Amino acid sequence: MQSGLSALSSIDEWLAWQEQCHVKNIDLGLERVASVYKALKPTHSRSIYTITVAGTNGKGSCVAMLEAIFIAAGYRVGVYSTPHLKHYNERVRINGTPVLDSSLASSFYKIDLARKETSLSYFEFGTLAAIDVFDHYKVDIQILEVGLGGRLDAVNIVDADAALITSISIDHIDWLGDDRNQIALEKAGVFRANQIAVCGDSTVPNSLIDYAKKLGTQLSLAGKDFDVNKNANDWSLVANHVFAGHYPMPVLQGYHQIKNAAAVVSLLANIQHIKPVSKNNIDIGLRHTSLKGRLQQVSSAPDIFLDVAHNAESAQVLSDFLKSKKTNGQIHAVFSVLVDKQLNEVLKPFIGLIDNWHIAPLQAPRALSVADLYKCLVDDNSQQCFKYSSIQQALKNAQLAAKQDDLVICFGSFYVVEACLEAL
Incomplete structure (x- = not known):
């Protein structure tokens, strides 16, 4: 059933309809959303460099750090991150600024037409809208945060060029279960063959590592390929890459944010030949990362x-x-x-x-x-x-x-x- 709404309808009208148009609030699986994505995306559409961020905790922090660093480096950056805290538009940002209602409404309308009789969840509508907005505004880099799991999350319709996995622990047990090995495998579902990937969890289950090896993902691991040392007023990244060395404390508080920063910087080092940034860009980004609701x-x-x-x-x-x-x-x-x-x-x-x-x-x-x-x-x-x-x-x-x-x-x-x- 079509919504009856238009590109001129308000965001509140669109969201109210999306909240009741699908039988389940959370409906994991890619078949429906992938079919609409295929219908929505023009064959001539350019490919945007994509980084997917998955994990249990720390996703939002890592996304915000990547966003701040790439902006400091002069890139046009699109970010899709959920959930929002005050306004829905917080989910879809370009260079740190939430997009306008009119942009989202226009994308929602395109999606509604493209899906025909295919039912989509609230999260799937939002994911497709973010991707459509980033394509429309021709961003250089899009950073997509997984909502739940990884393998079956709507974000995974995009074959990311790089992936970052944060910590892995037990959460969302009704959907992901209470087995950490299985949860890690679900997170690893965002990996692709020959993709550059980083995992910031030094205790990651072998299921994720084995999957990356089987697939041929170029995976770097915390505790093995890079590590951190916390000092009185700064911290140092111990690694065998160009960005090893001392860094300012992240604005985001807590020792865990140093570990998040280490994973972010290590990913940037590994994609330096594709999307270069400078050490100064990283310093500025870490000092200016902003994220509500994290300490x-x-x-x-x-x-x-x-x-x-x-x-x-x-x-x-x-x-x-x-x-x-x-x-x-x-x-x-x-x-x-x-x-x-x-x-x-x-x-x-x-x-x-x-x-x-x-x-x-x-x-x-x-x-x-x-x-x-x-x-x-x-x-x-x-x-x-x-x-x-x-x-x-x-x-x-x-x-x-x-x-x-x-x-x-x-x-x-x-x-x-x-x-x-x-x-x-």
């Missing part, structure tokens, strides 16, 4: 941080960061989570660390109920837990309860960060 400080006295941590690995990273702050006061958490997360594993790093929990329901179809969340939290009697009707109300009360030396961390989901940004 983002939004207030002080008390310090308030926003972080999208929502699985066991990212929760441990956040816990380590909170410990490094050595706050003199209490730590308040504004928290909620989706039902498909391993809640006990997400909460484990915070036992004995968080003093007061402020929980509320997420405005999302897969939200975990506050009752279930409360039950899990109050099992540990050392923690106080307060329930609210919304994340916005939870944040307001956490701010009122927090003293000047306290710290407030808002985490558990992109939906938590989105609601907190709206409330601030």
Whole structure:
């Protein structure tokens, strides 16, 4: 069924229709979206140099670093990254600026005509629109972030010239399962024969390495082909390539961001003969990378941080960061989570660390109920837990309860960060 909308329809109208036009919110598989991509893409269309970024945690950070460095080098850069936090247009950027509503509406209309009777999900519409916009504006490089998994994600309709795999851990268990070897193999699905690829996870399962060898992917591995040393005021990349050496600390906070930066720089070294950048471009890019919701400080006295941590690995990273702050006061958490997360594993790093929990329901179809969340939290009697009707109300009360030396961390989901940004 066609939408009945046009290129002049509003983005809100298009998104409202896309949210209800497909039978599933998440529908992994490439057959439908690939057929529409083929119908949409003119045979004479030029090929855009493509970098696909997949992984469990760190995808958004690596995409943002690559984007900033390539912009510093003078390239015209298109980025497709999900999800958004405040405005849908954040998903589709050209040289760091979200594209206009009119560009997205025009692409949505083209896609609607090209698909005929083929049903597409919300994410598939967005992926095709981003690719169409980048083609229209003739970007030099497009950086595509995988939404879920890799092999069957809509982004994988494009045969990328290079690929970057970030960390690999257990997440989205309803779709990817709870076996890390299998999850790694799903991520490796973005690899292609003779493609340049980097994996920033030094503990990557052999399933990914074996798949790359079988396919003939030119894979560089953290801990083997490159490594990092953290110094007092900077860090160094240990590698046998042109960009080995000292670098400024990334603007994005946390030791994990140094590891992300190392993977990004190593990928750039390996594609230097195709898309050259300078050491100075890298320094500038790392100093100017901007990304909401990643240990983002939004207030002080008390310090308030926003972080999208929502699985066991990212929760441990956040816990380590909170410990490094050595706050003199209490730590308040504004928290909620989706039902498909391993809640006990997400909460484990915070036992004995968080003093007061402020929980509320997420405005999302897969939200975990506050009752279930409360039950899990109050099992540990050392923690106080307060329930609210919304994340916005939870944040307001956490701010009122927090003293000047306290710290407030808002985490558990992109939906938590989105609601907190709206409330601030």
